[in-house]
Amino acid sequence: MDGFPVTLTEAVCLGASFGFSGLFYYLYKKSWITANKLQNAPHFTIDEKLKDLLKVTPETCLQYAVIEGHVKPVDEHLSSQFKKEIVGVLQKITLKEHRLVWSGFSHIWMDDERILHQRVNTLPFALAGTDRTVVRVLSPLEAAGKYTEVTYEKFNQASFGLGDLLGQYVSGVKPKGHLEIEEMLKVDTILTGVGELKLNTDGTLSLRPPSDGSQYFLSIADFDTLQREHDSMAAWWKALAVASALAGAAVLLWVGLRYYDRWRVQAKKEQDRKEFARLRAEAERQHANEAGPRAVLDGSYRENICLICLSEPRDCVLLDCGHVCCCYLCFQSLPQPKCPICRQDIVKVLPVYHP
Structure with missing residues (x-):
């Protein structure tokens, strides 16, 4: 095979x-x-009872806990760059370029965007509970989850002249414009935090990335x-x-x-x-006394020569058409089981003996 x-x-x-x-x-x-x-993960309310619980917890720490509270700045807050009445504790300003890029593979213009500039400003903040208890939030930029809101978004369309248009077709890049986005974590937003909760030696509470490598979350969703x-x-x-x-x-x-x-x-x-060889051997034994030597190239042998290889005798009959035109080796080499003479499908092959 x-x-x-x-x-x-x-x-x-x-x-x-x-x-x-x-x-x-x-x-x-x-x-x-x-x-x-x-x-x-256990859920806790931010109050004095949380401190009491952590005091009796080994290492005054909960490896993975869920808390929810209002965002409060520790000292001062940030003001929105575009809307001064909006204040927060974390600000992210992103400038994106939107453009069309020519694809040499599909031969079409495809939408693409890239970040040209991004700036993140953050100030210390905490989550406040039902009383005056607060939990300081550490390393907020390491947290997963959606914890900012879009406070400003503006798209500035690109404008260009004839020379710019020609350059775009040469370079394969068509600028569409720039998108300016400001996102903020606003003061008094209800924030859900999931991470390691610890009571520090100075008596303050803090939420930080888990030391065991678990995912740290901050989210404005519940x-x-x-x-x-x-x-x-x-x-x-x-x-x-x-x-x-x-x-x-x-x-x-x-x-x-x-x-x-x-x-x-x-x-x-x-x-x-194997079946053909067996039938052929039986036929040769039956005609052993009558058969002449095949090596003698008399007229009878030349008439019975295989039409395909022109070297071996025709030793099989193709059914159902009944043609005797090739040797068995050539029959096995046929690309399709069809008679070389009439092109009918070959159903069965039987040996034929020429005395």
Whole structure:
């Protein structure tokens, strides 16, 4: 049998499907661990009872806890660059360029954007509870989650002359304009924090990134929304992992079925060859006393020579058409099971003996 019947396309699809399934499974496990930790994280109200609880907790620390409170600046606050009445504790200003880029592969203009400039300003802040108790929020820029609101957004359309238009077609880049965005974490926003909660030696409370590597969260959404988002993300990665694995299994099954079909055809050919050899041997034994030496190239032998190879005698009859035109080796070499004379389908082959 020839080599294993896997084409280059099938090999690439098989490797890609299993590679993606492994990647998606890794992302699913990571998301599932995060969602499971969120589900099991204890919830606490910011008040004096929280301090009392941490005092009796080992190392005065809770590895993973959920709190919710109003954002308050520790000292002073930030004012919006565009709307002075808006104040906050964290400000992010981003300048993006929107443009069209010519794709040499698809031969179309495609939308693209890139960040030209980004500036982040932050001031110390805390989460205030029902009483005067506050929890200082540390390293907010390391937190995942949506914890800012867009306070200003403006798109400035690009303008250019004829020379610029010609340059755009040469360079393959058409600027559309610039988008300026300001995002802020405003004072008095209700913020959900998930991380390591610690009572410091000076009696203050702080929320910081977990020391065990768990995901640190700050979000303006409530905890239930945050939990649902990560449950959905884990389910999505799981579905992609299963779909990729099934695609790889389908390609593998397709290759296996084709391999089995090729093996079955080859096995049938081998079985027919052995049956033909057996029938031929029986015919030769029956005519052993009458047969002349084949090596004598008399007129009868030349008339019975194979029409394909022109070297071996015609030793088989093709059914159902009944033509005797080739040797058995040439019959096995036919690209399709059709008679070389009349092109009818060959149903069966029997040996024929010429005395």
